[in-house]
Amino acid sequence: MQVHLVDGTYELFRYFYSPGGGHSNDAGEQVGAVRGVLRSLLTMLGDGATHLGVATDHVIESFRNDLWPTYKDGSGIDADLKRQFPWLEEAIAALGLTVWPMVEVEADDALGAAAAVAADDDRVEKVVICTPDKDLAQCVGGKVVQYDRRAQQFRDSEGVLEKYGVEPASIPDWLALVGDSADGFPGLQGWGAKTAATVLRRYGRIEDIPHAPGQWDVGVRGAAKLATTLHDEFEQALLFKTLATLVTDVEVGTVDEWRWDGPTDDLVGWADRLDAPDLVRNAHRIAEDRA
Known part of the structure; x- marks a missing residue:
């Protein structure tokens, strides 16, 4: 069994600044970034991912802002991007995936916590943390690897040593x-x-x-x-x-809870809002292929 852990905040930024990221629906809502992330997650499921969790920053600020005044606080984030943060979390849940919206800590912390849980499970052969963020490199080792989806590059312990020294x-x-x-x-x-x-x-x-x-x-x-x-x-x-240093005492559940068993009924509404009817069709096709 492999476990895939995705940095939802990074993915939302990535798709917001990608071609199509500025797409607006009939209601005038800019939804292109959320649509891009969901299609990307469906691609992962279609490629065989079975146990998948997505961590998000429900708010940008965390306990670290109390420790250092200039720590990232979300100021300067495009309003059209920030508006899509909660939509992303709801849409991911509608897809039937596990989502961890972080408030006191950050998405990176949840990914580190989930990686530790997965690595401790004897059934798990490989844990793939999907983000290029250098913070997550501290989790790499043993079963845990880091994967930059955009560059299509895996990084194990030797890869971390080669990149950062x-x-x-x-x-x-x-x-x-x-x-x-x-x-x-x-x-x-x-x-x-x-x-x-x-x-x-x-x-x-x-x-x-x-x-x-x-x-x-x-x-x-x-x-x-x-x-x-x-x-x-x-x-x-x-x-x-x-x-x-990542905080890994975050409640993320168990590996079994991260298994994807198909979309919820709510995906229909989100697919309509995102102008993406293909989401429902592809999600059901993938689920049926696994049945």
Whole structure:
């Protein structure tokens, strides 16, 4: 058995800015992004996905906004896109799929929690987290892989190491040092991606990096200045690591609950609203093929 976990928020953004993402229905509602995501999920089901969960950001803000003032808060999101957030959740449920709308935590946290649940299930052979988001790279390892659907690229532990220069477990530390502009925290001054990767490949965690450059046994340019910065801003570095570390004690249910058994009756109404009668036809065809 394989489990597929999808970042619904990312998919909604992706389809909103794709050709057709600006489609409006007869009521004047811009619904192209939701329509694109549902068709995409049906493609996954048609390709054989059986156990599938979708995580969404029901609200953009999370507990992380209380920890760091400039953490992403949804400001600047196009109103036509933001309006489709709740519609997406309802439409996914109508399709008969499991959806996790996150409020206190983020969609990424739910994906990490679901990946842990699936990996602990002896029946599951592979867990595929469908998102290119670098935060989710920390979940990779063992049964868990990351999949960039747009680039059609899988990434296992070796792939994470090749792309970021660190093991999956060090991804939060790496992000803390180099920053994450998408999430709104800057990292530490002078700590570039390659330097941080070199140091973390040796020490693994921020907490284990010596604060005195003379104690480093890895050669990097500007070690003295980097060590001083880490020493002076150590607490902030740990805060950034907290921001980048996924919270996995989120209630996501069990693998059995994520099995897709076909659409609900509500899909008819949503297909009409989305100008997509093909959704109902294809959903029933896929379900009947599995019966």
